[in-house]
Amino acid sequence: MENKYVIFDTHAHYDSDVFDEDRIEVLKEIQKNGVTFVLNCASDYASIEKTNKLTKEYDFIYGALGIHPSDANDFNDKVKSEIIKYVKSNKKILAIGEIGLDYYWEENPLREVQQDVFRSQMNLAKKLNLPVVIHDRDAHADTLEIMKEFPTVKGIVHCFSGSVEFSRECVKLGYYIGVTGVVTFKNAKKIVDVVKDVPLDRLLVETDSPYMAPVPNRGKRNKSDYISQIIEQIAQIKQISSKEVNMAVNGNFERLIGRKI
Numbered sequence: 001m002e003n004k005y006v007i008f009d010t011h012a013h014y015d016s017d018v019f020d021e022d023r024i025e026v027l028k029e030i031q032k033n034g035v036t037f038v039l040n041c042a043s044d045y046a047s048i049e050k051t052n053k054l055t056k057e058y059d060f061i062y063g064a065l066g067i068h069p070s071d072a073n074d075f076n077d078k079v080k081s082e083i084i085k086y087v088k089s090n091k092k093i094l095a096i097g098e099i100g101l102d103y104y105w106e107e108n109p110l111r112e113v114q115q116d117v118f119r120s121q122m123n124l125a126k127k128l129n130l131p132v133v134i135h136d137r138d139a140h141a142d143t144l145e146i147m148k149e150f151p152t153v154k155g156i157v158h159c160f161s162g163s164v165e166f167s168r169e170c171v172k173l174g175y176y177i178g179v180t181g182v183v184t185f186k187n188a189k190k191i192v193d194v195v196k197d198v199p200l201d202r203l204l205v206e207t208d209s210p211y212m213a214p215v216p217n218r219g220k221r222n223k224s225d226y227i228s229q230i231i232e233q234i235a236q237i238k239q240i241s242s243k244e245v246n247m248a249v250n251g252n253f254e255r256l257i258g259r260k261i
C-alpha cells in the first residue's frame with residue numbers, strides 16, 4: 001500500500017537508550033511507513049556524539065546539537081567547541097538544540113544556570129547562523145525575554161505548551177510552533193486553541209519520541225510514523241484536508257532551514 005503522507009519528524013530522540021534493543025528495526029519500520037526525515041535532537045553531553053553518529057548511519061536522520069536545560073550543568077567551553085566541530089564537519093547538523101528553560105522539575109539546575117546556558121547556546125546559533133530548537137516548560141516569560149535578545153536567531157518552539165498570546169509573540173519573532181501528540185489528547189484545550197490561531201505556514205509537527213505518543217497510542221513508546229495522527233488532528237482543527245497540512249508543514253521546515261530535504 002502506498003503511504004498516505006510524506007512524514008518529516010522535526011523532533012525526536014532515537015539516541016535514547018529505550019531504543020537500544022531494537023533501534024535498527026524501528027528505524028526501518030518508520031521508513032517503510034512514510035517517514036523520510038527525522039531531526040534527532042541532542043539533550044545531554046553523551047547524546048551529542050550519539051546524534052552525530054546516527055546522522056552518519058542513516059540517510060534520513062539529521063541532527064540538532066545542544067544541551068537541554070535539565071542538563072545545563074553539562075555545558076562548558078569544551079562542549080561548545082565540540083558542537084562547533086561537528087557543525088563544521090557534518091552538513092547534516094541543521095540546528096542548535098534542544099536548548100531553553102525548564103522550571104517544572106525541582107531537581108533541575110538553578111534558573112540562573114539554565115538562563116546562562118540558554119544564552120550561550122543562542123549566541124552559538126547566532127554565530128553559526130543556524131536555527132534553534134527551543135524547549136520551554138513552565139518558563140514562557142523568561143524564554144521569550146531571551147529569544148528577544150537574539151532577534152536574528154529563528155527556530156522552533158518545540159512541544160508548544162503556551163497560550164495563544166505567547167504563540168503570537170513567538171510567530172512575530174519569526175519562530176515556528178512545534179505541535180506534538182498532545183494535540184490529540186482528549187483534554188487538550190490550550191494547544192488546540194493555538195493550532196486554530198497560528199497561521200498554517202507557521203506550524204511544524206514532531207513526535208518528541210520516545211515521549212508524547214498521540215492517541216490511540218498514548219502512553220506507549222512514540223515513533224515518527226505516529227505523526228499521521230497529529231497531521232489529521234490539525235486538519236480537523238483547521239477544517240482543511242490532511243494532505244494540505246502535510247505539504248504545508250514539510251514546506252515550513254524546508255523554509256526554516258533554507259534547503260530542500
Ligand code: NI
Pocket residue numbers: 011013041098208
Ligand atoms: Ni525533546
